[in-house]
Amino acid sequence: MSDNDSQQSEPATDGSGPGIVAPDDEVPSWRERKERTTGLSRLTYEYFERARREDQDLRQESSYVERDVLGFPAWPHETIRNLAISSFFIGMLLFLAATMPPTLEDAANPAVTPEIILPDWYLYWSFGLLKLGPINPELSILGGDKIMSDELYGVLANAVVFGAIAIVPFLNKGSARRPVEQPFWAAIGVGGVMFAFTTSVVAVQNLAPIDPNITFDLAFLLPLVAATITYAVLKTMREGYMYDLNRRYYRLRPPR
Template identity: 70%
Template sequence: MTDTTDTDERNDATEEVAADGAGIVAPDDETPTWRERKERRQGLSRLTYEYFERSRREDQDLRTESSYVERDVLAFPTWPHEMIRNLSLTSFFVGLILFLAAALPPHLGAPADPSTTPAIILPDWYLYWSFGLLKLGPLNPDLAILGGQKLMKDATYGVLANLVVVGFIALVPFLNKGSARRPVEQPFWSAVGVFGVVFAVMISGLSIKNLWPAWVNVHLLFDLTFLLPFVAGFITYGILKAMREGYMFELNRRYYRLRPPR
């Protein structure tokens, strides 16, 4: 009987996670303060480890005591838990960037010649979509009332197209006020997102049409730029709409298992 009791006590003790290498994590009233940890001079690594273990234990206790895990919002103080974690992650990525910069230095080409103009001028790759909107001259309508002349210049038309696209992107957060976390919960806005991504890729390809091989049909590329986004959007909407009923059933059965809806 005594051996069984001792074994149970040892098993209970091993369930606690050691935070400082000397014993179990201290209770709340015995947890050393920041100044006390600093005076121990154990270094940032040991301090970070203790706080990570403390956060993990608090999270585990909250989830164990909670009667409804799915809807509970678990959080920790900004200082020191979040600050220590962010400092650790930031230090890791900064060190990785410094290592790559030292091990793989970028190649520096010949300096630019101000007396010559490059044959092809392109912006950075992440601005190709905006550069492509400046090449929508074929969509600039000719008005018969003006004698077949265009209402505005192609360059002005491209700038206006940029304003329209950027304005729509800025309005999306105000138009979509839902609380969905997954695309299947809002098929329409998911389809809008897919439409935007495909359109950005296609208009970026159109912006560098001078770099495409001669066998590429530029006119077909221009048509696909405005056709493929709609096709991708409709397909996305149809797939998510078909998945939504079964998905929401499984989701609600899991969410309302412990707390039925009112």
């Protein structure tokens, strides 16, 4: 008997044996589950809907009387809260202003070029794109001339990057919220981030302790490598993730 008890105390998730949680009318049958093709988004929706309904039931059973009040009164509640928040930020401003030295220095002298002259770090990627001159093609039809100047080429490269970022939401309208759900698009994202990093290194190529030609080649190779690795890893993780998700789901609501 004791053997039997211990078996029953653990819910069977493989569909065999009697489940501990009694299935009700809401629980889908195996057939219904098979017919479901929308996948994770549908599943999430069901979870949320169920939670909402439970909340609603709880509210209806409760003896708490809701008053017809839309918010807190401006005085004193809101005023005191707002004063506290603004005092905090004003205090932070004063504190920072007092602790940090003034940063205004002499005007730049165009007759002297500093040893390290670079834009702010968060613009390195864009600065790196301006240095794409080596891949500006020389067309034989123009007698070996470039169709556009290296400067224009670099600016257009920026436009291409912005365009690519803008177009991604139109290409992938999926509802995935985790990289593992769509390994391909996750790989594209990782490749993009890697490209931003490598073009940043191209921007500071003259200071980096690597040969500029190697830096330049790596700028295009590394994103591809990173994207490939990401794709492979996520594809592998997918199996385990799906298994985990299914296990949780069936533990909660075992099939009939």
